[in-house]
Each structure stands twice: as structure tokens, then as C-alpha cells.
Amino acid sequence: MKIVIFGFVLAAMSFSAVSATPTSASNASSDSAWVEVSSTDTQTYSVRKGSFEITQTKAGAPIAVVxxxxxGVNTKAVVYRKWYVSKDDCVGGLGKLVILSINGDYAGxxxxxxxxxxxxxxxADTICSVYLEEIKKQQSKGM
Known part of the structure; x- marks a missing residue:
């Protein structure tokens, strides 16, 4: 079962180990399909509005995908990827940001x-904040 909510999916095969700056969603233009969530000296990272979904890995583990x-800041080259974080890693506050190709094949x-x-x-903080808020909403609707 997939739950499509607000959605994103992040891009980039590699992430700089240098310090990154989180970007406020209010900096995005309202007509853009993308919201910038982080930047480094060499890259900016954005998520697609409406692409967030809660689903499962092939092994059945719950994940949040965007x-x-x-x-590229200088090259303007654009790379698209899917990124996900497991429920356990979101709840624990640390773990792996998993990178997939657009088709869903593991890339790193x-x-x-x-x-x-x-x-x-x-x-991961962006993905997890939406994920944990959605879980909280779902749990509050139970009896």
C-alpha cells in the first residue's frame, strides 16, 4: 500500500561532506514545482512538490520517499533521483539516506x-519531518 501525500523526491548521486545550508521553503517561488531544501558550495538540492509518499521497500520495511x-551551482547540470529514509531511521534521528534511480533501482x-x-x-530532516507529522496525524485518528 502506498500513501501519496505532499511529496518530494530528492536528486543527486553524491553529497558533499562539507557543511551544507538548509534552505527555508519560503525562499521558493510559489509557481515553482521544486522546493530547495539544502545547498553547498557546489550543489543545490530540491524536492518536487507533491512527490512525497509513504511506501515499503522490497523487504517490507516502511519508508518515506521523495x-x-x-x-550544479557552476555547471547548472541537473540530476534526478529518488531518495528515501526508513521509518526506523526517522524515528531514531540518524541512519541512511538511500539513493535510487528514477526507476527505483538502488544507486547508493x-x-x-x-x-x-x-x-x-x-x-533527511525534510523527509522525516513530513513523515513523522503524517504518522502523528494517522495515529491521532484511531480509537
């Missing part, structure tokens, strides 16, 4: 720590 793009992963200074941490 569609995103990575844009990178460590993140919630509130960390890397682009991966900023991206």
Missing part, C-alpha cells in the same frame, strides 16, 4: 544525523 533534483546511500550540517542530513 523525488528530487541536484543542480549516505549517513545522516538529524540536525547535522551535511546536505544529506538536511534532506
Amino acid at each position: 523525488l528530487g533534483q541536484s543542480t 546511500e549516505i549517513d545522516f544525523v538529524s540536525k547535522g550540517e551535511s546536505a544529506a542530513s538536511n534532506i
Whole structure:
């Protein structure tokens, strides 16, 4: 079962180990299909509005997935990827940001720590904040 909500999906095959800056969603133009969530000296990372979904891995683990793009600051080259974080990693505040091709094939992963200074941490924080809020809403509707 997939639950499509507000959605994103992030892009980029690699993340800089240098300090990254989280970007406020209010900086995005209202007519843009993308919301910038992080940047480094060499890349900006954005998520696609409406692409967030809660689903499962092939092994059945619950995950939050977004569609995103990575844009080279100097080159303007754009790469599209899917990124996800598992429920357990979101709840625990650290773990792996998993990178997939657009078709969903595994392309890599990178460590993140919630509130960390890397682009991966900023991206995972974005995914997890929406995911945890959605879980909270679902739990409050039960009896």
C-alpha cells in the first residue's frame, strides 16, 4: 500500500561532506514545482512538490520517499533521483539516506544525523519531518 501525500523526491548521486545550508521553503517561488531544501558550495538540492509518499521497500520495511533534483551551482547540470529514509531511521534521528534511480533501482546511500550540517542530513530532516507529522496525524485518528 502506498500513501501519496505532499511529496518530494530528492536528486543527486553524491553529497558533499562539507557543511551544507538548509534552505527555508519560503525562499521558493510559489509557481515553482521544486522546493530547495539544502545547498553547498557546489550543489543545490530540491524536492518536487507533491512527490512525497509513504511506501515499503522490497523487504517490507516502511519508508518515506521523495523525488528530487541536484543542480550544479557552476555547471547548472541537473540530476534526478529518488531518495528515501526508513521509518526506523526517522524515528531514531540518524541512519541512511538511500539513493535510487528514477526507476527505483538502488544507486547508493549516505549517513545522516538529524540536525547535522551535511546536505544529506538536511534532506533527511525534510523527509522525516513530513513523515513523522503524517504518522502523528494517522495515529491521532484511531480509537
